[in-house]
Amino acid sequence: MRVVFMGTPEFAVPSLRALDEAFDVVAVVTRPDAIRSRGKKLEPSPVKAEALARGLRVIEANRITPEVSDELRALAPDITCVAAYGCILPDSILELAPLGCFNVHASLLPRWRGAAPIQRAVLAGDERAGVSIMRVVHELDAGAYCAQVSTEVADKPCADLMDELAELGGGALVEALRHIEDGAASWTEQDESLVTYAHKVEKAEMRLDPSDAALANARRVQASMDAAPARCKVAGKGVRVTRARRSGGASLAAGEVSVSHGRVLLGCADGSLEVLEVKPDGKREMPASAWAAGLRGDGIRWERV
Incomplete structure (x- = not known):
């Protein structure tokens, strides 16, 4: 044929x-x-x-x-x-x-x-x-x-x-x-x-948001592509989250950040998002545990880009 x-x-x-x-x-x-x-x-x-x-x-x-x-x-x-x-x-x-x-x-x-x-x-x-x-x-x-x-x-x-x-x-x-x-x-x-x-996925749809549910943010990360990446700001710095999951552990208030033993948790409206891999602006992709080493200090917050 x-x-x-x-x-x-x-x-x-x-x-x-x-x-x-x-x-x-x-x-x-x-x-x-x-x-x-x-x-x-x-x-x-x-x-x-x-x-x-x-x-x-x-x-x-x-x-x-x-x-x-x-x-x-x-x-x-x-x-x-x-x-x-x-x-x-x-x-x-x-x-x-x-x-x-x-x-x-x-x-x-x-x-x-x-x-x-x-x-x-x-x-x-x-x-x-x-x-x-x-x-x-x-x-x-x-x-x-x-x-x-x-x-x-x-x-x-x-x-x-x-x-x-x-x-x-x-x-x-x-x-x-x-x-x-x-x-x-x-x-x-x-x-x-x-x-x-x-419909085509727009960049604005993929912005991670502490006022949204942890599952909604996890799905944004899972659906992320180069043309419309899942992004947020942590401690005032932009970062692309390339792998994450809804956490079944400690629940944080929306906007709070927990860094403990190499784990990074972002507080959402109804629970926490555990960040597993990231690409900070201007840097290579890396495990969240390596990125977490630079997240020092109390009262770290995260926000929508």
């Missing part, structure tokens, strides 16, 4: 890898090189890097122009697959291949349509997160799905959960495409009464 694949970030790489090992990937469409790190140099998307390493044809496009559509149509694909490409697809792509256009969406639809489904699942305290293989339609993430896979959220950091779901999604995509090719896929229409939307 001839496949056109469209994707950009790291999440899409396992899907591309799985497709290339199972089918004939005739082209990979991805967003152009961009500044993706602090080096201030243009870098290829993770999908482009993987495609080039595999010797696949790469087409870079910020949007799907008629010229791009014509180039893809000339390749005569049987099916089109999308995973976090990052661009609205025109009818020319939805109608490109006779078997249709399908998306690897990182949620258990109809829950969490939209841009940040994994982070929203963590912030909401969902017990499970997953991936749906769905038909691409005009309305955002509204198509019927033919496969879903899931995993426990537990206490997994969002980045680790994302990696796990990416791998699950790649396997589910290949299996789904085999069923679609054979005409054996079973489709489930989404129940519109159960739809929720995963």
Whole structure:
């Protein structure tokens, strides 16, 4: 089966890898090189890097122009697959291949349509997160799905959960495409009464706050990503908290800080948040026990940034 694949970030790489090992990937469409790190140099998307390493044809496009559509149509694909490409697809792509256009969406639809489904699942305290293989339609993430896979959220950091779901999604995509090719896929229409939307997570949402519950702050840390990190001020200095958990130990008043035997507890509205790993502003990431050595004196407070 001839496949056109469209994707950009790291999440899409396992899907591309799985497709290339199972089918004939005739082209990979991805967003152009961009500044993706602090080096201030243009870098290829993770999908482009993987495609080039595999010797696949790469087409870079910020949007799907008629010229791009014509180039893809000339390749005569049987099916089109999308995973976090990052661009609205025109009818020319939805109608490109006779078997249709399908998306690897990182949620258990109809829950969490939209841009940040994994982070929203963590912030909401969902017990499970997953991936749906769905038909691409005009309305955002509204198509019927033919496969879903899931995993426990537990206490997994969002980045680790994302990696796990990416791998699950790649396997589910290949299996789904085999069923679609054979005409054996079973489709489930989404129940519109159960739809929720995963809007982009803003930095302000991730600010740790002593007036909030310890669980809410712990979920912010768990959902933290580089684009929207979980931050606060301790003793007047900014710090990113990269790993933490709700403490079952001594309860502190909101805003209080306890440093004892290398443990750092932040008092919240209904209990304490135990800080396990941090990245102080201008410094490297480190265990909280090492950071705690600099938190001397009585009456230390913490606050929202």
